[in-house]
Amino acid sequence: MTPDSTMGPPAGAAGPALAETARAKINLHLHVTGRRADGYHLLDSLVVFAEAADTVTLAPAEGLSLTIGGPEGGVLAAEPDNLVLRAARLLAEVAGRPLPGAALHLEKRLPVASGIGGGSADAAAALRALDRFWGLGIGVAGLEALALRLGADVPVCLASRPARMAGVGELLSAAPRLPGFGLVLANPRVSLPTPPIFAARTGPFSPPAVLPEAWTDAAAMASALRELRNDLEPPAILLCPAVAEVLAALRALPGALLARMSGSGATCFALFAEAEAAARAAEALPPAWWRWGGAVRAA
Ligand SMILES: C[C@](O)(CO)[C@H](O)COP(=O)(O)OP(=O)(O)OC[C@H]1O[C@@H](n2ccc(N)nc2=O)[C@H](O)[C@@H]1O
Numbered sequence: 384m385t386p387d388s389t390m391g392p393p394a395g396a397a398g399p400a401l402a403e404t405a406r407a408k409i410n411l412h413l414h415v416t417g418r419r420a421d422g423y424h425l426l427d428s429l430v431v432f433a434e435a436a437d438t439v440t441l442a443p444a445e446g447l448s449l450t451i452g453g454p455e456g457g458v459l460a461a462e463p464d465n466l467v468l469r470a471a472r473l474l475a476e477v478a479g480r481p482l483p484g485a486a487l488h489l490e491k492r493l494p495v496a497s498g499i500g501g502g503s504a505d506a507a508a509a510l511r512a513l514d515r516f517w518g519l520g521i522g523v524a525g526l527e528a529l530a531l532r533l534g535a536d537v538p539v540c541l542a543s544r545p546a547r548m549a550g551v552g553e554l555l556s557a558a559p560r561l562p563g564f565g566l567v568l569a570n571p572r573v574s575l576p577t578p579p580i581f582a583a584r585t586g587p588f589s590p591p592a593v594l595p596e597a598w599t600d601a602a603a604m605a606s607a608l609r610e611l612r613n614d615l616e617p618p619a620i621l622l623c624p625a626v627a628e629v630l631a632a633l634r635a636l637p638g639a640l641l642a643r644m645s646g647s648g649a650t651c652f653a654l655f656a657e658a659e660a661a662a663r664a665a666e667a668l669p670p671a672w673w674r675w676g677g678a679v680r681a682a
């Protein structure tokens with residue numbers, strides 16, 4: 384069993400339930416370094432995972448099904464094809480043999496289409512859970528190619544640990560050794576689909592960042608990250624001016640070392656020396672926003 388997995392209490396007569404955590408993905412920097420012939424963009428990003436998370440659970444059942452709950456689940460209820468079910472069907476297809484059914488449940492706490500990869504994390508959590516449930520034994524490394532077919536961010540969400548991401552998201556390598564630090568996440572409650580943000584990006588491509596092997600403390604990490612950027616921030620602000628407001632509010636929080644947008648937005652983050660300070664700071668943000676403060680998952 385991986386440290387990310389728990390066996391839950393028996394789910395009625397059906398048998399034991401199984402749960403996987405789907406953590407929010409944060410791009411500490413995001414350089415767009417080029418563009419492939421198929422239109423996908425080449426990226427360089429240092430990715431970390433916050434303790435803010437959705438949960439995917441499953442219990443034995445007839446066929447494959449999905450129920451959705453949680454404070455952010457409402458908008459997904461109307462969608463015909465959730466990434467959790469797409470992940471389940473894809474894994475069943477490559478397994479290529481009859482498999483037991485599973486009743487999946489998604490507890491959605493991360494805002495949808497918000498740049499923190501909630502859907503990607505859910506898909507990765509479903510792959511991990513079903514790999515175990517079906518006894519396929521593929522494991523996180525073996526699931527990577529399959530994960531990429533579900534989305535550029537899904538491979539990095541499989542291990543859900545700090546990583547350097549390149550290519551379109553499929554080239555994963557070790558992150559620098561990171562110090563302990565805290566994060567505040569804030570979203571102005573505007574959902575921002577990814578394709579138009581990439582399409583609105585203009586100007587020259589950025590070189591990949593040069594990162595050290597380790598940062599000894601959060602202040603050193605923040606000062607290095609200040610030299611880098613999220614290249615999708617300008618197009619996101621153009622299409623969603625509220626992103627600039629969120630960044631200004633995060634920068635004004637006492638103790639904030641750095642504020643930046645994650646992914647294609649609209650969620651932005653502020654980096655803090657301590658998780659407790661981040662948790663307190665989040666409370667000061669407008670209650671109308673989605674906000675969260677706390678710890679980052681260690682390596
Ligand atoms: C911007 C990031 O959040 C950074 O972590 C991700 O690269 C986005 O990953 P994702 O949401 O899983 O993206 P996908 O669902 O694969 O792609 C959505 C759309 O975004 C654009 N896209 C995505 C990833 C990428 N490297 N280049 C792109 O141009 C493409 O138009 C694509 O059709």
Ligand SMILES: Nc1ncnc2c1ncn2[C@@H]1O[C@H](COP(=O)(O)OP(=O)(O)OP(=O)(O)O)[C@@H](O)[C@H]1O
Pocket residue numbers: 459462464465466467489494495496497498499500501502503505506536575576577646647648
């Ligand atoms: N389980 C899911 N959670 C969230 N979105 C889902 C899910 N399943 C399908 N989707 C669809 O995927 C789209 C992208 O959702 P997601 O929340 O992953 O975006 P994001 O946070 O911008 O991701 P990224 O940072 O990878 O760009 C949503 O607009 C929604 O239509």
